[in-house]
Amino acid sequence: MDRISTAGTILGFVVIILGTILKGSTVEALWNPAAFVIVFFGTLAALLVQNQGTVIKRALSMAKMVYQTPKHRPHDLISRVVGWSEITRRQGLLGLEPQIEVEKDPFISKGLQLLVDGGEPDAIRSVLEVDMSTREAIDLAGAKVYENAGIYSPTLGIIGAVMGLMAVMQNLSDPSKLGHGIAAAFVATIYGVALANMFMLPMAARLKALVGKQSLMREILIEGLVSIAQGDNPRQIQTRLQGYIE
Template sequence: MDLISIIGTILAFVVIIVGTILKGSSLDALWNPAAFVIVFLGTLAALLVQNHGKVLKHALKMMAMVYRPPQHRPADLISRIVGWSEISRRQGLLGLEPQIEAEPDPFVSKGLQLLVDGGEPEAIRGVLEVDLETREAIDLAGAKVFEMAGIYSPTLGIIGAVMGLMAVMQNLADPSKLGHGIAAAFVATIYGVALANLFMLPMSARLKSLINKQTRMREILIEGLVSIAQGDNPRQIESRLQGYVA
């Protein structure tokens, strides 16, 4: 669990609530059903038009990564690769077969299987790089969903504000309704801007950062497996892979 991300999300809500109180407004002023429908459902509608259903489903699954990110420990991975290299030198590539079944990551197990099957170094690199690029493209598409939500929601907030002001203009004959109507109109703007800048855009940026780290880990793995297939010395492999950590 990423405590920093959780604190950031809670702080985002606190900023809006405390800011509203300090400005002398009531918390009831932050709730407006019409503004909610326009901004939140309008943003969802735009995303549904733009994205395939599978992309949206994957994006929802990726939300968990923000608060429970995968562990990226390059030093540990390099240590494991060096261990595999030592096993292959002592027992041959078939000695790595038990490692395949014990490996929870499908990408790692596929790479080890290619290695055990005696694949040529460049063939192993080619297969794994295609998998890497495909997975990265899928994950980046999921992260972009949140980025686009951060672009659409402020615009929909403005639309909500304009629609609210239109309703106010229709009630100019009743001054008692003007103050409440104008306040309600700008709630949509708050929803749109807050949704974008406190949640969607930061979430997209965080996911892209995690995707980049995951890609780097897989690049280390590919380079290590290819080095093992070439029969390189374990110490040489470790020295080469340390460059990724730096």
């Protein structure tokens, strides 16, 4: 679990609750079922209209990446690629077959299989780059769902506030209800703005950064496999790949 992201989420809730208390209000004042329905379900409705089901599904599956960040270790990947190069120099390309069987990453397995099958360097690069671009586009679309949620939720918050004020205006004859009604109306604005700026937009930015790191790892892998296919020696490959991270 990513402790920084978890701490940030908890801190966000604490800031809202503590700020409410310090302003002289109560925690109970933050709860308003009508505002919750308008902001959260309204935002969800907008996202469902904008995106296909597959995009929404991908976005939901990516949410855990914020709190369980995938480990991107380019130095380790470079070491592995150099190791594969050394194997091919001693045993030939067929010496990499055992590596395919134990590899858990489908992208790496695919690249190694292309290499073992004797694919030309340009062909290996072309196939893997298409795969990388497709996966990157899918992941960025998933991350954009959270970005769009951060755009819609403040507007839904305003709508909720206006609807609350409309209800207040209908009860002007009863002054005892005005204060509570106005306070409840603005809860929707708090929901919308807080959801956008403390959660949705930061999540979108974090996911985009993770997608970028994943693409960099795949670029390193592609360059390494192509270099092996070209017959470059391990030291040359290591020097070339280190240029991606230095």
